[in-house]
Every structure is written in structure tokens, then in C-alpha cells.
Amino acid sequence: MRRVPGRRFALGLAALLVVAVAAGVLAGPSFLRPAEVCAALAGRGDPSAIAIVWSLRLPRIALGLLVGGVLAVSGASLQVLVRNPLADPYLLGLSGGAGLGAVLAITAGVASPWAVPAAAFGGALLAMVSVYRLAAVAGGALDGRVLVLAGVVVGAFAGALVSGILAVTDAQGARSAMLWLMGGLGGAGWGTVAALAVYAAPALAVLVAESRALNLLSLGEEPAQHLGTDVVRTKRHVFVAASLLTAAAVASAGIIGFVGLVVPHAIRILRGHDNRALLPAAFVAGGSLLVLADTGARTIFAPVELPVGVVTAIIGVPVFAFLLRRWTARSSS
Amino acid sequence: MAARRLAVCRWYSLLVLIAPLAGCARQPPRHGPSYVDDWGRTVVLSAPARRIVSLSPSTTEIVFALGLGGRLAGRTRWCDYPPAVRDVADVGDGLAPNVEAIAARRPDLVLLYASPANRPAARRLEALGIATAALALDRAEDVGRAARLIGALAGAERVADSLVAAFDSARAAAAREAAPPTGRRPRLYVHVWTDPPVTVGRGSYLAEILRDAGAENLFDDVTTSSATISLESLARRDPDAIVVLTSDTLGAPPPLGERPPWRAVRAVREGRFLLLDGSLYGRPSPRMPLAVRDLAARLRRLAVR
Amino acid sequence: MDGPLFELTDATVRYAPGVAPSLDGAGFAVAPGECVALVGPNGAGKTTALRALLGLVRLERGAALVQGRPVASWTRDALAREVGVVVQREEPVFPITVEAAVAMGRYPHLGRWRLFARADRDAVDRAMALADVAALRERWVGTLSGGEWQRVRVARALAQEPHALVLDEPTASLDLRHEMELFELIATLVRERRLAAIVVSHHLNLAARFADRLVLLHQGRVVATGAPEGVLETGRLQGVFGWPVALQRLPDGTVQLYPERRAATPGDRR
Numbered sequence: 001m002r003r004v005p006g007r008r009f010a011l012g013l014a015a016l017l018v019v020a021v022a023a024g025v026l027a028g029p030s031f032l033r034p035a036e037v038c039a040a041l042a043g044r045g046d047p048s049a050i051a052i053v054w055s056l057r058l059p060r061i062a063l064g065l066l067v068g069g070v071l072a073v074s075g076a077s078l079q080v081l082v083r084n085p086l087a088d089p090y091l092l093g094l095s096g097g098a099g100l101g102a103v104l105a106i107t108a109g110v111a112s113p114w115a116v117p118a119a120a121f122g123g124a125l126l127a128m129v130s131v132y133r134l135a136a137v138a139g140g141a142l143d144g145r146v147l148v149l150a151g152v153v154v155g156a157f158a159g160a161l162v163s164g165i166l167a168v169t170d171a172q173g174a175r176s177a178m179l180w181l182m183g184g185l186g187g188a189g190w191g192t193v194a195a196l197a198v199y200a201a202p203a204l205a206v207l208v209a210e211s212r213a214l215n216l217l218s219l220g221e222e223p224a225q226h227l228g229t230d231v232v233r234t235k236r237h238v239f240v241a242a243s244l245l246t247a248a249a250v251a252s253a254g255i256i257g258f259v260g261l262v263v264p265h266a267i268r269i270l271r272g273h274d275n276r277a278l279l280p281a282a283f284v285a286g287g288s289l290l291v292l293a294d295t296g297a298r299t300i301f302a303p304v305e306l307p308v309g310v311v312t313a314i315i316g317v318p319v320f321a322f323l324l325r326r327w328t329a330r331s332s333s
Numbered sequence: 334m335a336a337r338r339l340a341v342c343r344w345y346s347l348l349v350l351i352a353p354l355a356g357c358a359r360q361p362p363r364h365g366p367s368y369v370d371d372w373g374r375t376v377v378l379s380a381p382a383r384r385i386v387s388l389s390p391s392t393t394e395i396v397f398a399l400g401l402g403g404r405l406a407g408r409t410r411w412c413d414y415p416p417a418v419r420d421v422a423d424v425g426d427g428l429a430p431n432v433e434a435i436a437a438r439r440p441d442l443v444l445l446y447a448s449p450a451n452r453p454a455a456r457r458l459e460a461l462g463i464a465t466a467a468l469a470l471d472r473a474e475d476v477g478r479a480a481r482l483i484g485a486l487a488g489a490e491r492v493a494d495s496l497v498a499a500f501d502s503a504r505a506a507a508a509r510e511a512a513p514p515t516g517r518r519p520r521l522y523v524h525v526w527t528d529p530p531v532t533v534g535r536g537s538y539l540a541e542i543l544r545d546a547g548a549e550n551l552f553d554d555v556t557t558s559s560a561t562i563s564l565e566s567l568a569r570r571d572p573d574a575i576v577v578l579t580s581d582t583l584g585a586p587p588p589l590g591e592r593p594p595w596r597a598v599r600a601v602r603e604g605r606f607l608l609l610d611g612s613l614y615g616r617p618s619p620r621m622p623l624a625v626r627d628l629a630a631r632l633r634r635l636a637v638r
Numbered sequence: 639m640d641g642p643l644f645e646l647t648d649a650t651v652r653y654a655p656g657v658a659p660s661l662d663g664a665g666f667a668v669a670p671g672e673c674v675a676l677v678g679p680n681g682a683g684k685t686t687a688l689r690a691l692l693g694l695v696r697l698e699r700g701a702a703l704v705q706g707r708p709v710a711s712w713t714r715d716a717l718a719r720e721v722g723v724v725v726q727r728e729e730p731v732f733p734i735t736v737e738a739a740v741a742m743g744r745y746p747h748l749g750r751w752r753l754f755a756r757a758d759r760d761a762v763d764r765a766m767a768l769a770d771v772a773a774l775r776e777r778w779v780g781t782l783s784g785g786e787w788q789r790v791r792v793a794r795a796l797a798q799e800p801h802a803l804v805l806d807e808p809t810a811s812l813d814l815r816h817e818m819e820l821f822e823l824i825a826t827l828v829r830e831r832r833l834a835a836i837v838v839s840h841h842l843n844l845a846a847r848f849a850d851r852l853v854l855l856h857q858g859r860v861v862a863t864g865a866p867e868g869v870l871e872t873g874r875l876q877g878v879f880g881w882p883v884a885l886q887r888l889p890d891g892t893v894q895l896y897p898e899r900r901a902a903t904p905g906d907r908r
Contacts, residue, residue: 029562030569048571051597056565059594083731113592116528176526179561186564187528189593212745219730219742223791225694226725227798228718228746273732303566304555305529330733330778 009271013284017065020288023295024061025053029302055189063188064294065287066196067253068263070204072286073279074245075260076267077207080214080275081238082144085327088261089246092151092239096158097127098250103162103177107169116180117192117251123158124247130154132239142235182307183254185294192252199248204283206241210234211275218273256309258316259286265323289315368485371447371469371478372455378464381488382442386435388427389446391470391616393418395480396444398619399492407438413612414620432457442486444468470617471558473541476500480619496619503622504545511547511629519632521607522551522572522600527587529561538617543576545621546628568597574635575600580611607631641706642667643720643802643834649690649700651683651858660686662858663700670801671832673824675845678855679879684838685726687855688806691836692723718746722795724788724805736774736782736790740766743797762797768823769793770816784811792820796827802834803827809841817841821848843894846870854878867893 026037032049039045040053074089082091101123105116134150135142166174207214213234216224221231249256263286267278293311300306367377386407387393393412396405402417409427412418422438425431429450435443435458443458445451447469455465466486468479477497484493513519523539525531533539534555543550551572552562575598577586586606589595596602613624644667651661661683668674676684689695690702693709702709704717712720722743730739743765744758766772769792779787788811795803803824809817825848827833839845845852846866854862854869856878862869870893875883882898 029566032569048568048597048599052565052568055597056568056594080731085731113528172526176528176531179526179529179531184529186530187592187594191593209750212748212750216742216745218732218734219739220728222694222725223728225714226692226718226721226723227742227794228715230714268732272738273734274738298563298565303552303562303570304560305563307529307561327733330780 006271006277009281013281013288016288017284020291020295021061021065024064024291025057027295027299028052028057029298029305031302059188059190059193060185060294061291062190062193063185063196063252064291066193066200067185067249067256067287068259068290069283069287070196070200070245070249071256071260071290072263072282073204073207074242074249076264076275076278076282077210077214077238077242078260079264080218081142081235081242082148083218083220084144084148085265086261087148088257089242089249090155090255090257090260092131092147092243093127093154093158094124094151094243094246095250095255096155096162097130098124098247099162099181099255100158101126102180102254103165106177106180107165107173109173113187117195121247121251124243124250127154127158128240128243128247141232142239147239179307180254183256183309184297184305184307185253185290186298186305188252196248196252200245203241203244203248204279206237207245208276208279210237210241211279214238214275215273254307254309256290256312258309258312258320259290262316262320262323263289265327266319269323269326366486366488368466368482370466370482372467374467376442376464376466376482376486378442378486380441382440382464382486384438384440384442385483385487386424386438386440386443387412388424388430388435388444388451389468389470389616390414390427390612391476391618392444392446392468392479392483394618394620395476395483398496399480399484399487399489401483401487401489404487406440407435414618430454432461436461436463442466444483446470472536472538473504473617473621476617476619476621500619500622504625507622507625507629508545508547511545511625511632513547513632518547518549519573519636520549520551520570521574521576522567522570522598523576524587524589525559525578527589527592527595530564530567531559531561533559539576539578539614542614542621542624542628545625546632548628548632564594564597568599571598572600574605574607576607576609578609578611578615580615605635607635642669642703643705644668644691644836645701645703645706646687646691647701647703649687649702650698651686651690651695652698653695659698659858661690664855664858664860665700666853666860666863668802668834668836670834671828672851673828673835673837673849674851674853675849676836676838676853676855677840677842677845678861681857682855682878683858684855685806686858688804688836688838692721692804693717715746715749718798720800721802721804722798722800724791724795724803724808726807726810728787728791730779733778733780736771736777736779737762737766739779739790740771740793740797743794746798761799765793765797768796770819785813785816788812789816789820800833802836804836806838807840808837809839809844817844824848842870846894847888847892867891870895 026034030052036045036049037053040049043050071089078089078091079085079087098120101119102116105119131150131154135146166177213229216227216229225231264282267281267285271277271281293315294308297306297308297311365378365380367375370376383404384406385396385404387396387405388409390412393408394414396402397415405421407424408418408421410423410425411427424434424438427446428448432454440463443463443465445455445465445467447467458465466482469475470479477500480493480496484490521543523533525533532552534557535553536556537558540550551570586608589601613620647665648663649661649665650659650663652659664683664687676687678684686695690697704712741762744761769789771789771793774786788808792808809820812820821844824835828835849866851864852866852869853860861878862874870885872883872885875895883895884898885893885895888894
């Protein structure tokens, strides 16, 4: 499969973005007609339609673009950091930590709308620090394999605690906690979007700045060093930035899988591995795909809403299988 | 030699006498009342139940409604009606119950909620020689069936029959009186959970109460008993009021107004909440006609306002 | 620039406390316009000496200088602009093309943000031509043979346009032609562009033909250093390598050695 030339690729991405946003704005379980939507966008017409478009659909699209983009970028970076193409943003125990925080907040019955996201973020940060500490025991340099093991351990520990809490809590709380964990963009307002943007921007900037260093790291640590990378510092920056991005995404929208795993690979296959192009492209593609998946999640079985993580998994698995075939064709000698 | 043979005969005859008794200790002869429970098993007792442990608030209410409150030897911590239930021993949870606590009450019949999570407990109780009956109490129609089963196993069939008849007629009467005079049924959204938004569908008990009380469940097109819906549908369908059970919140309407996306729903903006008593509305019980009348009255007040 | 480009003085490296040192008071210098070959048996400390010179291991004692300054005072970036390194083994985790791989040799000059310019692309093309991998431009690195991949990495080091080349077993997977071509290339670069080159090699004969100086290491110590003729001496080689060797001279004056076979006994094949 030949690589897609640069300009065509950028156009394709832009088209994907436009299609996703348009679908998100026009489609939905309330089945507004396009004319109604356009009027609502301009602030005219039925107040209920205006409320739906401005308070429900647009924030949801914005959040979907941010969360999907952030997960894709984080996944791409972590795949290089741990030198494992199967890495996803949740590899390093962050989902376990976030889940634990969220479940604690839900079962404690705290009413404030910020309680659960804040607890999830805090839990993810705690997991990040724990993984860092565990991995740093091996002398300060973050060995990729040790990172993965530490992530598995921390994630398993948090998961066990979550199971324990769900077992002793009442059925209502347990079900709600599990629904939250499955991920969803539904409860989002512009406040959540703004908070995520504020957290994500510096972390994204750090990762884009380290793009070339990431390219070198994918060759190996020694070659990277010989080509000018301060490996220890770069790995630390990438680890912290990618973890912060994932923590913010999970706090905003629960655990949405496959985006962070599949989107980076799709871009690599279509456009190549250069992170300078890969990271921004992954951001746009990941965001667009998540918005499309979310639109499907709330429209297919209307009025019932599927957890968006289910839709990304259903799409993600066959896409991943397809990518795997291309991958092995290029890797075998 | 002869003495030896005599001794052997004596031991042998002793063995022959003891053996059947040993078999009996595990399975007492059951020739008493029997009934098929909701797991399809035939429950057989040796005599009408005298010490009953009820593991769900619905069955507890039915036991009392049948006048058998005196025979209740144990109830769950969630059983709160009638007030007399406080004098009955608390054996803990009804789902994944504490088998030892139940056995300590020496019951001859245990009423379980028919959930797969209760099968291991049922097996363990049966192994201890305690009869168990599983009841699927999810909807209004299950109340009558449960009453008949309990009545049959407790030797109170006639009481059960009259209870069922009274229940049916009271329910019909309440529904008749609740029919809205103007023909337009109030549309209500049942709020079970906030994030994500969860509501009840057609297959739920609460939806049946709503229907009997002359109202319409906003999400009646959802066939399952509960489902996650999208806020957009809720905003579009624009309910007249939002119904919340006290058992789902801390006694006050949930602060949905604080969440910007929820403010797209008119009922949230205008604060139109109906807070319903979780004990009365939250589970199938013989008090359903009461619930229907209560809700109908509150809806009339809502319409007048 | 005058003075040696690389200088290792009395260097001792111990990988873990209490074990025998991998380098024990070793020292040598490499000047521009010089090709030095590090030779010795397995475990003699050749790779460790390279790593010490490049600042990748901590010296327990002694000094490692690059262009007169301690290597620890160099940033990785600056060092990469001076020295092109080809390591023994490398395995990229994602599929990349040969062209992309060689182009990464320009990173030390580009920094984080500067885009590829005409000059950079020309440098990449020249490097690929010198290493004879221009024909492999569009191939995926994972589909190359061991030797092809090694030449691609040499091209990458050349694309750095360094003042020095450090190569660790660069001919391990190369066939005869490519082996000779690589060493000829190094010799040309050393002579014409006054690069300093350090080559670690097991091929004593190739080293003897192409290097200006040999540094013979044994158990972490420098046993002999100097012109190949002076270093390659039967008694010394036998002591270091533990195998009897004989020497012969080629027409152009280079000394070559050949290992002797054990005395034939009845029943041997030949």
C-alpha cells in the first residue's frame, strides 16, 4: 500500500473533520430537520431546538473532538515510549486509577457535578505517580518494559479495589459506576470542554515539541542518544505529558477504548511514522472519529444511548484487524 | 463360635435400624403443601410454613398483608413496611444473602428474590434442609402470583385469594378514578440516575403506576425496564414534570439545574419535580392502589397550579 | 583543529561494584585524519571503551575527552553534530523507509523545529550514494537484509556530516564486496576530509590493512598500540587470543595474520 501524498492526506483529514462535525450537529435522537438546525445555530426559531443545538450538541461535539484527539496523541506517544505498537493510553494504569477515583466519588454519593471528574483525575494522577515511582526504582531512566509492568500492576491493584467497592455497594451505585466507566460524552457542558482544553494544551505542546525526539526513540534508545536525544529527559517529558492528557480525557468522558490504539496506527500506515505530522494528524482523526462514533451511539437505538466505548470497540476491532495485515506485510523480511 | 455369630447378628440388626434414620436426617419427609416457584421448581413443605424468612421488601409486605406477620422470623435490612416489621429480626441483605444469619433463625421457608445471584444461597439453604421459594417480583402482575404462592405454602390459600381479589379491584378502581378529565395525560420523566441519564421503560413497575395514575411515561417506547437515554431526547420530548424516588436521592430533588446541559430541559429550568416515597413506589407491593391514588392526587394539584 | 579529537586517559569502568573492571586504566587518542581500529578478543573492553568515549558510561577513574573537553560537558545534540556513530544492532519498533531512516541523520543539525531544506536533502542523497543504498530508497527497513540495514545506518551516520566516525563492528553482516567498499570509504573520508575514525572490528586483517593505528585491548587494558606491523606480533597475539597465529606480508607491505590449524592426527578429514 503506497503512502498517501501530503496534500491529499491533509485534504482527506479536513474532509473527515467537516463530515464528523456536520454529522454531530445535524444528527441526533431528536431528529431535527437541517433547516431547524441552521436556524438554531443562528439563534432563531424554536427555543427548544436552540437549547438542543447550543447546550447539548455543540458542547458534545467539542468535547468529542478534544477527547478523541487527546487520546490519539497520547496513544501515539506512549507507543513510542514503551516501544510497543500495542500500547494504548490506558496501558500505564491510568484507567484503573481514574476508575477508582470515580467509583469512590459515585458510591460516596457526592452531588456536585465536578466531584466525579475531579476524583477521576486525581485517581489517574495518583496512578501516574505510582507507576513512575515503581519504574524509576530501576535507576531513574524509565525502562519501557518496566513501565508496562508497573502499569499493569497499578492497574490491577486499582481494578481489584474497584471490584471490591462495587461488590459491597448497592446495585444502583454499582450499575451507575460501571456506566460511567464505560465512557460517555453526554454530561458535558462548555465548562468541561474549557477545563479539558486548558489541561490539554500545554501537554499537547510538549508532545509536539518532542516529535523529533520521539522519532529517534522509535529507533531505539542507543541510536537516539547518538543522534542527539537526551533520552532520560525526553522519556520523562513524554510520560508526564501523555499521562496528563489521558487523565484529563478520562476525567471528562470516562474510559473510551480503541481510539488511542487504532488511530495512530492508521495514520502511520497512511502517512508514515514521522511524529511531526503524525501527532497533529492523529489529533484531528481521533477527534473526528470519536464524534462520529458518539453520533452513532446516540442515534442508532434512539432514544436509548449506547456507551460510546462500545461503538468505538465495534468499529475498532475490524479496523485493527485490517491494519494488522498491512503491518505484517511491512515488517517481515 | 455361636457367640460370635450372635454378636454379628446384633450389630447387623442395629445397622438395619439406624440406616434409614440417617437418610431421613438429610431429607425430612415432605407431604405437606407444595407450589411451583418462579424458578420452575416445585417447593414442597412437610407442613404449612410457620417460621418464614423473607429476603425482599415486597415479599415482606405481602406476608404482612396476608396476616402472617406473626410467622415472620427474619427480614432484610431494606424491609421498612409495615412499621411492625421493625420487631422482626434483621438478617442482612436480600441479594447475595447471609446464609448463616438466615439459618440461625431456624426457618422452614425462605422467600428469595428470583435473581441468578441468589442461586448459590438457595442451594446452600436447601443443603441445610431449609425449603426455599424464588419469587420474581418485578411488575404489578407478580404481586398476585406471589401472594398465592405464599398463601399456599403457609396454609392460608383463602386469605390469599381474597387479597388478590381485593388488590385487583382496588387497582381497577384507582385507575378509573385517576383517568384525566380533559383527556390529555401528563407526560412524566422518571429520573433514576444523572450521569449518564437513566430512566425506566415500559417493562417497569413504576411505569405501570404512572399509567394507572393517568400519566404517561416519557420513554414508554423503551421496552426494557431501564435504559440509558440521551439528554437530547429528553429535552426534545419536554416532560411536564420529573419524577424522582426518595430512595434515589437524599430526600431533595437532585441539583440538575447546576448542570448546564440539563438546563436544556424545560422541567429542570422551571424546577418541576415530583418527589415520590421510595418505600411506596419503589417496589411491587399490595399497596399499589394507594400509590396510584397518591400520584393521581399530586398530578391534579400539579395541573391546577 | 589541532590535537586529538578523541582522547581516553587511564579510564576505568566497572559496571557493578565488586566485579572485575571492564576497562582498567585504558588510554588512547585519535586525531583527525586518522583511522584507529580497536581490536581484541571478546570481552576485552572494546565496546566499553567506545561507550566511555561517547559519555555513555560513567568512569570510575580517568578522563574521556572529545575535542579537548570532557565528554560529560557536551550536550547530546552538540556531540551528535561532531560524531556519527554506527552501533552493532538496531531494531526500529515501527516500519520506516530507508530514506526516512537516513534523513534522521540530519536531526542534530535541524533541532526541534527547523524544516528540511534543500541542503539537508542533498546531504541525505550524498550519504546514501556513498554507502551504496540509493537503490533501496523506498524499501521498508524491516524488509532489508542484515547487510543492507547496516549500510543504511552507515549512510545515516554520514548524513550527519560529522567530523568523526565511530563504528562498532560495521562489517558484521556484510559480504566481501561491501566489506571492502565500506573500509575503502572510511579510508577515503579519513584521508580526504580529515575525519577521525574509530572502528571496532573482529577482522584483524581488514583492520591491519586499512587502519593507521591499532589499539589491542585485553581484559580491559591496552596491551599494544601503534602501526599494525608493530602491534601484530605472533607471541603477543597468541597470548591475547589464545590461539597460535602466523604472520605474512602482502606485496604492499601490510602484515596479515592467519590462525594455524591444530596438528593433523590420523582420522582427520584432511
